[in-house]
Amino acid sequence: MSWRTQVRAVLRICWFNGFLGLARSPLVLVALFLTPVSFLFFIYVLAPRSELPFGVVGGILFSCLFTGTGMMNDCAYLRLERQLQQVFISSPLRPISWVLGMALSQLVFTVPALVLFLTVLLLVTPVSALSFLALLGLIVLAWLLSASLGFLLSTFFRTLREIWPIGMIVFTSLSVIPPVFYPLAAVPADFRWVAFLAPSTFASQLAAHAVGLPVASVPSVPFLSSPAGLVVGLVGLTVLFIGVAMRFARWREP
Amino acid sequence: MDALRARSLSKVYDGRRGRVAALDHVDLDIRTGQLFGFLGRNGAGKTTFIKIASGLLIPTSGSVELFGVDVRTRVREVRERIAIVPQEGKPFYHLTPREHVEEYLLVRGASSETARDTTDRIVRAMGLTPYASTPAMFLSGGLQQRTLVAMVLASGAEFLFLDEPTLGMDPFARRQVWDVIRHAVRAGSTVLITTHYLDEAEQLTDELAVIEGGHVLYKGSAEALKSKVRREVRLHFDGGFSTQELTPFGEVYAERGGLTVMTTRSRVEELTRAALERRIAVTVGPVTLEEAFLTLVGRSIEEDEAEGGAT
Known part of the structure; x- marks a missing residue:
């Protein structure tokens, strides 16, 4: 199959798994909105108004990272419960096209939440066109990173029951515990480097830079205080995650 | 020419109760254009063989070639030429039978026109017309299975792996599926089918193999087996x-x-x-x-x- 046919296949998977899935199960949208909007509500009620943009940026990143959970659940479900991954992989479709199609279809589920949070962000803080573009780039990177991690994890499960606890642990470690919804400054200076064990911290700090929010320094690792260092870190981690997913994803059972 | 050639194919699983040989030095040849049946009890090794031959599972030792291409080392080439109905597979819950077939064909690289025409034909032939626009979640188990089989048979792939394709279907539906399988073979496909319905094996296959405990006990015609x-x-x-x-x-x-x-x-x-x-x-x-x-x-x-x- 030519690369054009592969691209068309990716878009078809996105269409029937993403758009048609969303159109026929719109309740998924409510579930996707619920967590980030709840966090934003608590920040709005409990925190000073100056913290609100952090909550909105957190909502954007949370939505992107949620594609990882969706990817993990969906891919594992289609492989273990429906055995449809086997049907699609045993065909001229390249495995990478299957993954991209699945990842894009997860993005479809996230787009309404992203639109909402980006709109709120424009309302609560001034964002230049360049910053907005930077933010879109961040969204793409966060999506690629979380989707590749989600797919990689999905391939290691033997039953669907194992997925729920692992998904909860991984996702919470990526999106709730690190400074995604709150500023890095809230973490004691000597321990800020620990937050960077979660790739999402790179994304949240870059997002803060992009929209002009105050960004705390990391005294023990100065590299992590500069936007260039953060870009290198996030791009490097994304490439690493995609590479690991492609290398170790179990297309064939051992 | 052989469509499939397995030589000394073995698969050993490491389980809690030690090593279990699912396949033990299996030799098997399937000729191009043949409708070949695989019979055996549950756990005899049929699905393991299909998974290895279709590139979904790595064998412990031995080799299997599809149209002369080594499945282990050149799986991408093999995948270009196959389609598979996995055992107990299920369709997408939110898609209709028509969407399943058409989208699957488009993903495999068929043109829009071919996909549409083939979908019309296969939906009709499989008796799915009354349910063609009903999402799979509202269909019975047998109709869901028919949808999955329709997808794969519509592909017209050179080699079709059908692992218990008529499981849960009523006798009328089974016969409709048989007709479509026969049509696929007439159109040039080679088929490897596993089934627990021995009347199905007798009616449908040109040749069959009986597998037990990972060994091929018999290979030949149904009449010769009797x-x-x-x-x-x-x-x-x-x-x-x-x-x-x-x-x-x-x-x-x-x-x-x-x-x-x-x-x-x-x-x-x-x-x-x-x-x-x-x-x-x-x-x-x-x-x-x-x-x-x-x-x-x-x-x-x-x-x-x-x-x-x-x-």
Whole structure:
């Protein structure tokens, strides 16, 4: 199959798994909105108004990272419960096209939440066109990173029951515990480097830079205080995650 | 030319109870254009073989080639030429049968026009027209299975792996699927089908193999398998005889409230005369493939148990 046919296949998977899935199960949208909007509500009620943009940026990143959970659940479900991954992989479709199609279809589920949070962000803080573009780039990177991690994890499960606890642990470690919804400054200076064990911290700090929010320094690792260092870190981690997913994803059972 | 050639194919799983050989040095050839059946009990190794031959599972040792291409090292080339119905696969819950077939064809690279026309044809042939626009979540298990099989048969792939494709279907639906499978073979596909319905194997396949405990016990036609058990006739008695009385004549098993014995033609007269003397109804007929299968596999199990007991 030519690369054009592969691209068309990716878009078809996105269409029937993403758009048609969303159109026929719109309740998924409510579930996707619920967590980030709840966090934003608590920040709005409990925190000073100056913290609100952090909550909105957190909502954007949370939505992107949620594609990882969706990817993990969906891919594992289609492989273990429906055995449809086997049907699609045993065909001229390249495995990478299957993954991209699945990842894009997860993005479809996230787009309404992203639109909402980006709109709120424009309302609560001034964002230049360049910053907005930077933010879109961040969204793409966060999506690629979380989707590749989600797919990689999905391939290691033997039953669907194992997925729920692992998904909860991984996702919470990526999106709730690190400074995604709150500023890095809230973490004691000597321990800020620990937050960077979660790739999402790179994304949240870059997002803060992009929209002009105050960004705390990391005294023990100065590299992590500069936007260039953060870009290198996030791009490097994304490439690493995609590479690991492609290398170790179990297309064939051992 | 052989469409599939397996040589000394083995698969060993490391389980909690030690190493289990799902396939043990299996040799198998399937000719191009053949409709080949794979019979065996649950856990005999049929699905393991299909998974390895379709590139979904890595063998422990041995080789398998599809159209001369090594599945282990050149799986991408193999995938270009195959389609598979996995055992107990299920369709997307939110898509209709028509969408399943059409989208699958488009993903495989078919043009929009071909996909549409083929979808129309296969949906009709599989008896799915009344349900073509109903999401799979509202369909019965049998109709969902038919949808999955329709997707794969519509592909027109050179080699079709069908792992229990008619599971859960009613007899009418099964026959519709058989027709579509036969059509696929006439159109040039080679088919490897596993089934527990022995009438299906007998009606459908050109050749079959019986697998038990990871070994191929038999390969040949259904007719030859029946003659291999050296019992040509089955007699069913509605009571009146004990198992001990009938055992000297052949294999005996309980069935429909009576006893059935599989025996040779030369013993039929003796047995029917005895039945008439006792005023017992007797039904005479040819040995079925199911009986031949049970005899063949049963003997293998007995031999294994005897070997196990001896060691």
